[in-house]
Structures are given as C-alpha cells and as structure tokens.
Amino acid sequence: MQLLPGFRDLFPDDCARRNYILSRWRETALRYGFVEYDGPVLESTELYRKKSGGEIVGQLFDFKDKGEREVAMRPEMTPTLARMVIARERDFRKPLKWFSVSQFFRYEKQQRGRLREFYQLNCDIIGEASLAADAEIVALVIDALRAFGFTAHDFVVRISDRDAWLSFLQAKGVDAGGGQFLQIIDKLERETEEATARKLGEFGLNLGEVREFIAEPGVHFERFNQLAADLDARGMAGFYRLDPTIVRGLAYYTGLVFEVFDRKGKLRALAGGGRYDNLLRDMSDGAVNLPALGFGMGDVVLGELIADTPAAVEKWERWRQSAAEIYVVIAKEDRRSDAIRAVQEMRENGLRVDYPLAPAKVGKQFQNAEQLGARFAVLFGDEWPAVKIKTLATRQETTLPREELLGRIQRLAP
Amino acid sequence: MQLLPGFRDLFPDDCARRNYILSRWRETALRYGFVEYDGPVLESTELYRKKSGGEIVGQLFDFKDKGEREVAMRPEMTPTLARMVIARERDFRKPLKWFSVSQFFRYEKQQRGRLREFYQLNCDIIGEASLAADAEIVALVIDALRAFGFTAHDFVVRISDRDAWLSFLQAKGVDAGGGQFLQIIDKLERETEEATARKLGEFGLNLGEVREFIAEPGVHFERFNQLAADLDARGMAGFYRLDPTIVRGLAYYTGLVFEVFDRKGKLRALAGGGRYDNLLRDMSDGAVNLPALGFGMGDVVLGELIADTPAAVEKWERWRQSAAEIYVVIAKEDRRSDAIRAVQEMRENGLRVDYPLAPAKVGKQFQNAEQLGARFAVLFGDEWPAVKIKTLATRQETTLPREELLGRIQRLAP
Structure with missing residues (x-):
C-alpha cells in the first residue's frame, strides 16, 4: 500500500x-x-x-x-x-x-x-x-x-x-x-x-x-x-x-x-x-x-x-499559521465542563482554540500549547471562578473573572 | 465535446x-x-x-x-x-x-x-x-x-x-x-x-x-x-x-x-x-x-x-465578492499610461482594480464598472493632473490631485 x-x-x-x-x-x-x-x-x-x-x-x-x-x-x-x-x-x-x-x-x-x-x-x-x-x-x-x-x-x-x-x-x-x-x-x-x-x-x-x-x-x-x-x-x-x-x-x-x-x-x-x-x-x-x-x-x-x-x-x-492561537489548560478535571464552555465561546468568536481531550499534567499541557504554537494559555483550576491568561512568549500572567475572558482575549489576540 | x-x-x-x-x-x-x-x-x-x-x-x-x-x-x-x-x-x-x-x-x-x-x-x-x-x-x-x-x-x-x-x-x-x-x-x-x-x-x-x-x-x-x-x-x-x-x-x-x-x-x-x-x-x-x-x-x-x-x-x-472594488475610467486615451500606472499602484496595495483594455465611451465604461460590482470609479480625463473619484452607489464625486489618490481610496475602501 x-x-x-x-x-x-x-x-x-x-x-x-x-x-x-x-x-x-x-x-x-x-x-x-x-x-x-x-x-x-x-x-x-x-x-x-x-x-x-x-x-x-x-x-x-x-x-x-x-x-x-x-x-x-x-x-x-x-x-x-x-x-x-x-x-x-x-x-x-x-x-x-x-x-x-x-x-x-x-x-x-x-x-x-x-x-x-x-x-x-x-x-x-x-x-x-x-x-x-x-x-x-x-x-x-x-x-x-x-x-x-x-x-x-x-x-x-x-x-x-x-x-x-x-x-x-x-x-x-x-x-x-x-x-x-x-x-x-x-x-x-x-x-x-x-x-x-x-x-x-x-x-x-x-x-x-x-x-x-x-x-x-x-x-x-x-x-x-x-x-x-x-x-x-x-x-x-x-x-x-x-x-x-x-x-x-x-x-x-x-x-x-x-x-x-x-x-x-x-x-x-x-x-x-x-x-x-x-x-x-x-x-x-x-x-x-x-x-x-x-x-x-x-x-x-x-x-x-x-x-x-x-x-x-x-x-x-x-504567512504560515500556528495550529492554534489559544490553548486552554485544564489544571483541575472538575473544571473540564467550564473549560469546554469557554473553548466553545472563543471558537464561536472566530479564535483558533485547542485543549487536552484527556486528563494530563499541567506541565505536559503547557508543552502541548507551545508545540502547537499557541500565543496564549488560559488556565482553568484553583483560581475558579477566575481564570488565568498566560502569554507564552513573555510568561506574563493575568488573573481575571471568567466572564471577562472573551473580551480580554479578543483584545490580546490579533 | x-x-x-x-x-x-x-x-x-x-x-x-x-x-x-x-x-x-x-x-x-x-x-x-x-x-x-x-x-x-x-x-x-x-x-x-x-x-x-x-x-x-x-x-x-x-x-x-x-x-x-x-x-x-x-x-x-x-x-x-x-x-x-x-x-x-x-x-x-x-x-x-x-x-x-x-x-x-x-x-x-x-x-x-x-x-x-x-x-x-x-x-x-x-x-x-x-x-x-x-x-x-x-x-x-x-x-x-x-x-x-x-x-x-x-x-x-x-x-x-x-x-x-x-x-x-x-x-x-x-x-x-x-x-x-x-x-x-x-x-x-x-x-x-x-x-x-x-x-x-x-x-x-x-x-x-x-x-x-x-x-x-x-x-x-x-x-x-x-x-x-x-x-x-x-x-x-x-x-x-x-x-x-x-x-x-x-x-x-x-x-x-x-x-x-x-x-x-x-x-x-x-x-x-x-x-x-x-x-x-x-x-x-x-x-x-x-x-x-x-x-x-x-x-x-x-x-x-x-x-x-x-x-x-x-x-x-x-460573503460573495464583486469582481472588482475599483474601476478606472479612461475618459481621454492620452491619459491611458497615467491610468495604468494608477491601476498598478492600487493593485500593489491589495485593491481589486479593473479598467478598459480597449478604448470605450465613458458611459460604457461606467456601465462596465457597475456590472462588475465596483464601489468606486476613478476618472482619468480633463481634470488631469487631478483625478475624480466617484462613489457609484451615491453618485458622490471628489476631485483630488493624482498623488493623493492611493491614500484617499485606501481610506474609502474597506
């Protein structure tokens, strides 16, 4: 074959x-x-x-x-x-x-x-x-x-x-x-x-x-x-x-x-x-x-x-695009549904978003984010009902209420 | 066949x-x-x-x-x-x-x-x-x-x-x-x-x-x-x-x-x-x-x-695009070279531009512009060294020096 x-x-x-x-x-x-x-x-x-x-x-x-x-x-x-x-x-x-x-x-x-x-x-x-x-x-x-x-x-x-x-x-x-x-x-x-x-x-x-x-x-x-x-x-x-x-x-x-x-x-x-x-x-x-x-x-x-x-x-x-702009990190599995909701919301607004389909260690997830060429990671974990946005190139972090995520990421992403 | x-x-x-x-x-x-x-x-x-x-x-x-x-x-x-x-x-x-x-x-x-x-x-x-x-x-x-x-x-x-x-x-x-x-x-x-x-x-x-x-x-x-x-x-x-x-x-x-x-x-x-x-x-x-x-x-x-x-x-x-955004009207044939220069300049700046390959009456050229779905016509004729921009939907016209054409049309076009 x-x-x-x-x-x-x-x-x-x-x-x-x-x-x-x-x-x-x-x-x-x-x-x-x-x-x-x-x-x-x-x-x-x-x-x-x-x-x-x-x-x-x-x-x-x-x-x-x-x-x-x-x-x-x-x-x-x-x-x-x-x-x-x-x-x-x-x-x-x-x-x-x-x-x-x-x-x-x-x-x-x-x-x-x-x-x-x-x-x-x-x-x-x-x-x-x-x-x-x-x-x-x-x-x-x-x-x-x-x-x-x-x-x-x-x-x-x-x-x-x-x-x-x-x-x-x-x-x-x-x-x-x-x-x-x-x-x-x-x-x-x-x-x-x-x-x-x-x-x-x-x-x-x-x-x-x-x-x-x-x-x-x-x-x-x-x-x-x-x-x-x-x-x-x-x-x-x-x-x-x-x-x-x-x-x-x-x-x-x-x-x-x-x-x-x-x-x-x-x-x-x-x-x-x-x-x-x-x-x-x-x-x-x-x-x-x-x-x-x-x-x-x-x-x-x-x-x-x-x-x-x-x-x-x-x-x-x-010209070339990365596979994703944003990677959603699920730091705690009991936040998975919340994370998926956010993934959907960002995708519906035209952003290219990926996330781990199976549970994985946080370090592994960040590694995935970098391999995919994502610019931002969004963390769903201990901060809930807040989330953390991390700019991967600069390691800069911001914690903000979940409701403000979409607006903030739209301003950050091109 | x-x-x-x-x-x-x-x-x-x-x-x-x-x-x-x-x-x-x-x-x-x-x-x-x-x-x-x-x-x-x-x-x-x-x-x-x-x-x-x-x-x-x-x-x-x-x-x-x-x-x-x-x-x-x-x-x-x-x-x-x-x-x-x-x-x-x-x-x-x-x-x-x-x-x-x-x-x-x-x-x-x-x-x-x-x-x-x-x-x-x-x-x-x-x-x-x-x-x-x-x-x-x-x-x-x-x-x-x-x-x-x-x-x-x-x-x-x-x-x-x-x-x-x-x-x-x-x-x-x-x-x-x-x-x-x-x-x-x-x-x-x-x-x-x-x-x-x-x-x-x-x-x-x-x-x-x-x-x-x-x-x-x-x-x-x-x-x-x-x-x-x-x-x-x-x-x-x-x-x-x-x-x-x-x-x-x-x-x-x-x-x-x-x-x-x-x-x-x-x-x-x-x-x-x-x-x-x-x-x-x-x-x-x-x-x-x-x-x-x-x-x-x-x-x-x-x-x-x-x-x-x-x-x-x-x-x-x-979603559908018109065939051209801008149609260059050549009102006087002795302005053809100047018109072609402007066509090239606008195309190089990413605009979709068409113009008459053969001499044609001005009315016919405007008809072509509308059939192609162009938003603007740019006239090269008696106004030279100025040109005229006409917004086809509103019939609004502006006359401006040739050097200002690209800047103006870039502000007008989306």
Whole structure:
C-alpha cells in the first residue's frame, strides 16, 4: 500500500505550503479583476485528441469508464476553458478575464521539477484583440511571482512573437505554414548545431541567417515594443526581455508568446503562455470567433524557486499559521465542563482554540500549547471562578473573572 | 465535446459557491485546532479493495495506467489517511487532529444530491480513545454546519453506538459477529417490514424485540449520555438526538456512529462518521495501533440545503465578492499610461482594480464598472493632473490631485 510514483502525500507542512501557493495565486488574480472558474478533473479523451499536442496526448491518464466512455484526467486547462466558453459565451460580458487554480495529471518521467500531478494557475482574457490584453496578462504573470517575494533578480519573462518568425520565413521565400519550422526554433537551445542546421536545410535555410535574426530582431518585433511601453508604465521594466527563441511547443499559439525562467537558469520554465486567437473558432467550427490569450504557472518549479530564495522563504514563514492561537489548560478535571464552555465561546468568536481531550499534567499541557504554537494559555483550576491568561512568549500572567475572558482575549489576540 | 455526465463545469458563479463552502469548512476546522493535510487523487486500487466496502469498490473510476499499475481515482479519504498515518505517525504528537478538503469520484447513478464527483470535508482525531474526542468531532460537525447559517431547526445529528447493538445481540444469545445484523438495521427505514422480519428470523430474532430496543434503548447507550453532557456544556443541546437505527454502512466502524440530516427529512445525509478504532491496526498488520474517529461532509447535499434555507442564502450572498472594488475610467486615451500606472499602484496595495483594455465611451465604461460590482470609479480625463473619484452607489464625486489618490481610496475602501 504505497503512494504511486509521481504523486504527493501532503502532510500538514506540505499542505500548508501548497495552500500558500494557491492562495497567493488567487489573491493576485483577484487584484487584477479576474474571476475564478473551474472545470472537471475528468473529460472525454476526444477533447485532448482534438486540441492538445501529440506529446500531451501520449502522456494522458486515460481509460474507459464503466459506461464505456473514453475519458482522461485533465493534463491542461485550455481545452476545458475553450469548451466552457464555446458553450456559454453569450452569457458573459466581453472581455472575459477568467482564472482557475486546478490540479493536472500527466504520465511523464519523474525528474526535478516534474511530477505526475501538479497544480496550475491559469489566467486567460477572452474577447480582446488589443495589445493592452497582452500587457495585462504579462503584468499578471509578473505580479503572480512578485507575490512570493521574488524580484527582477530572481526571474525574467522571455517574450517573443510567432508572427515575427512567420514574417522572417516570408522574407526568405519559405512557404511552409511555419509549424515545423517553429518546432526547430523551440528546440534550438536543446539540440546540437548539426541537428538544427540539417533540419533548417530542409527549408532551404541556414543556421547563420536564423542566428542573425535572433541577434537583431529589429522591426519584426514592433508589437513587442508596444507591449514593453505598457509594462514600463507599470514599473516593470526590469522583469522582461525580448527573446526570439521562445516559440512555445503547443500548436495553437498565434502572435505573442512568452515563458518565465529563473535568472540563474537552473530550473525549468516557471510559467508560459501566449495568444491563441484561432482556437475557439477552430474548436467551434466557426461558431464562436473570439481572440484569446493566457498563461499557465505550475506549482512544482515554483516551489523549488521559493526554497532556493531566502526572501521568498521568509515571506512564506511569515504567512504560515500556528495550529492554534489559544490553548486552554485544564489544571483541575472538575473544571473540564467550564473549560469546554469557554473553548466553545472563543471558537464561536472566530479564535483558533485547542485543549487536552484527556486528563494530563499541567506541565505536559503547557508543552502541548507551545508545540502547537499557541500565543496564549488560559488556565482553568484553583483560581475558579477566575481564570488565568498566560502569554507564552513573555510568561506574563493575568488573573481575571471568567466572564471577562472573551473580551480580554479578543483584545490580546490579533 | 461535452461535459461528462455526473461532472460539473464551474462557471464563475458556481465556482464562487464552491469556494464559499470550502472556505467555511476550512475556517471551522481551523477554529477547532485541526491542521490540514491532503493525499493524491489517484491511489493503487488495492488500497480500496483492502479497506473500503464492496459497494464503493464497485463504483470506482479504476484503470491500468501506462506502467500497468492498477489505479483508482479516490472515492473516499479514510484509506489514504490511514496509509499516511501508518507511514509517518511517529513524526507527530498525539492526538492528531487532521482535516482535509478534497474531491472524490464515484461511478454512481446520477440523482438528486448525488454526482460522480464531489468535495468532502474530512475531519479525524487519531490517537485518543476517550469520549472527549467523540464530543469534539460531533461538536465540529455541528459547527461546520452552523458556519453556513443553519440552526437546530435546519439539521440534526442522529447518534448511535454500534457496541450497544452488539450488547443487544449478546443479551439475546446471538453470536454472529454483528456485521450482517448491522446491515439489517442500516436498511430498516428503506426495506419492507416483511423483508426485515425474514432477515432477522435468520438470526432467531423478531422485529418486535428490535423495535422495543430502539424505542427504549436504556442503559446500553451510557456512552451516548456522556457524550450528550459534553455537547450540552457547549450549548449544543438542540442539535443532536439518540437514534439507534443509525449504524453506518461501512464495515470498519466501531463504537459511536452518527449521521446528519436536514430536519425536513427531504435530503440524503449531510454528513456521517464514527469511531474506527481497529482500522489502523488491521491495515498495518498490528504495527500501528491507534484509536481513531472522524466524519465526512459532502458539498452536494449541503449545497441543496443552502439553496433551500433563506438565512443560509443570505449569508452566502454577504460573503460573495464583486469582481472588482475599483474601476478606472479612461475618459481621454492620452491619459491611458497615467491610468495604468494608477491601476498598478492600487493593485500593489491589495485593491481589486479593473479598467478598459480597449478604448470605450465613458458611459460604457461606467456601465462596465457597475456590472462588475465596483464601489468606486476613478476618472482619468480633463481634470488631469487631478483625478475624480466617484462613489457609484451615491453618485458622490471628489476631485483630488493624482498623488493623493492611493491614500484617499485606501481610506474609502474597506
């Protein structure tokens, strides 16, 4: 009876770390005026066959359910989002600014930064063709990382434009749709020069002219320059750069694309996204024709960067809550009912309160209080009908009538 | 490309409703000093074959993964919890007070209150045999429902004790382990008298003596009386009652068991749980022997009860957030950069801010602001370098220098 490879057991510390990431994501998206949606964990396999790349389809956790339907655990959000928007877009004012925080599943080889399940923040703007939407999305990806305490020294958004490459092809007289060519550019940093040169040769191109274009992208990246002006107005000048080698693996991207990397270049991409202006039209056979763009940010690589960045670790430690704020010490068992009444009263007023379920020595109870990270102990014992409040950090004590307990503790607790 | 039957698309309103339920659950468990954990969505099928009842195993979304492992999407939390506790219990102080908020999957017939995926709050105390733990768990299930605005007029916890039935069998000289007998009691309200009488006959019992025991449970339910005293000290006298017919379907329960129902008796159980003192021992072949108890509460029936209860609907409506607090109106396009700077500044200070991505008429922008539920509009236009703040509900306006905007809006917004 073991955990499956690539999956995680979230013991309380791990779970707190997950919740921290998920709540920072949510907070940032909400500040940007995005609203949350979610879709089902299980979808028809057909949805991914139609829309996702071949690589993702090969990694599906897919099977036949008890009703003989071909189903798959979701490997990404965009197909579900597209399905939902196509079904009900008329019910919503455009542009949609939607985000989700969901779990995904891919049968991949386990390695650093890659598991078989992961969480992802997905943010998309649907129904807005202007570059202002691209800027809003890139600004959001930047702020979603700044929310963890990262600065421009920790990460960078590398931005490119698929259309610039298509113009390049056109200028060179290559007429090949661009898909296969973009695959070569996508793998430029990972393949040998020989392999790349050979593949480019099939298009009648050589590595030199590609490298020249990358080094001096010039006018082809006019849209990037407009985007940059908007980001600079937001004070984000140091957080991005033009990088023509970014083209994204997925087939459906059009126009601007980007990926986010740690500055040290040690980790996989933290996030990636871009425009997919034709996806909704293609998926709905033309019925819904809305421009769209978005990004996904995963929790696994992000968690590694947090662990590697002292300022981010410190921010996480500050966010973290103790298991209880107040520990009620039952110094005499005949005061148990009175103590339980007080526990209930404080909990009903929103305080996080714990107490010993079984009789225990007073010293042991104080030990428990400290292990739980409580700030205050409240003693029910010889002082009755008074009780004693002890501030655990300072050892300061106050004795006060039981009726005054709630009021006093509410003033003391944050 | 359709949604699978029994699954849900959570459009923004549905998603907000889900998040409301999940966050109320979390808040309540945290007030009780419980800490959150989670496990994987996918487990070895073997885990459920070993531990869950036959009914649940028949409803699994199970399959062989690409590595030929037999795996299943989780149908309940207890087996995962038991596996995790057995693996690492030495690392944690007892008793464990752990909760999880997770999604589950069962291939069931769709009907009112039942889908093929659902969320559940699971709360468990592990390592405490005393009745104080039973009271803590029942109090938590009560407060987890009161958190939604329900009162003793809306729901009731029906509590029983499996051991009382085992004493009954002993007194009648029936020696049959109890499992099959408890199944008959479990189905008492759903089967015909004839069918029940025939089944009881196989144990040499008649329906009359069973009914008599139910009507006058007497001393067999001594533990219930102790539990009741603890709950009454918490002011929960009206929220529970003894009901010997509650025995719970699952095989692993020992001692106290309970289910929660709406008072009108219109819906399925809202929650259920009890003690399972032998499960960890049995699952670990004796290596980990810790008493345990807990409950699960699902979101589907709960959602129906909320919809049916005006006070609960009102509480939900109050919790709900608008998509944005502040809408920045760009009255003149040459002020767009200045407006975007202000948007960024307010967002960085935690405010939820939206603005028009594309140029639009001022009237249209105000319409957007109201549709998003914003409280304030901030105008960038002719007043520059001053800006105008408009309180949307009162139409009240203030013009102030741009530098004073953030300070002013922070005082105005909650």
